[in-house]
Amino acid sequence: MRKLTMAELNRATVADFKSTPKSPVILVLDNVRSLHNVGAVFRTADAFGLEKIWLCGITGRPPQREITKTALGSEESVSWEYAAETTAAVTALRQAGYQVVAVEQTTGSVPLPQFSPAPGQPVALVMGNEVFGVDDAVLALCDTAVEIPQFGTKHSLNVSVAAGVVLWDVLNKLGLFAGKA
Secondary structure (H helix, E strand, C coil), X not given: CCXXXXXXXXXXXXXXXXXXXXXXXXXXXXXXXXXXXXXXXXHHHHHCCEEEEEEECCCCCCCCHHHHHHHCCHHHHCCXXXXXXXXXXXXXXXXXXXXXXXXXXXXXXEEHHHCCCCCCCCEEEEECECCCECCHHHHCCCCEEEECCCCCCCCCCCHHHHHHHHHHHHHHHCCCCCCCC
């Protein structure tokens, strides 16, 4: 076994990436305060070929050094849009036919292994602030909430880590990894 070279990885150029079909999934960042988390989410969105990221409220927007440091250029490949109010972005996504799913621990949240995306419907995953989570007004607009089962003494994951876990699970359930291995 050996590591693959960059040439063997055959990575798409930014122009090629922008012209390829995307996963029917959007991430909504609701007042994410850390620019490093924003950059990490861009990098994950690029890896999974997401359609777009909505950056809402106080969430930082490119170009910023801290975002670029962790995004490694993916802020150039992944489409993004800004909304001053997360509720406005979620409302627009609902009107566009997205199933809006909060990633949050709530009284009615579904454990991630039991969650099934609505068949044939694009998905918008709402990731909340590192301290306060998804805002209550935003939660009220979501179709459902999912939570990642956890077994330790802490009951939360870093927002960028949580985004990666939930994205992998949802994209897998949508069958988007079939034939990729």
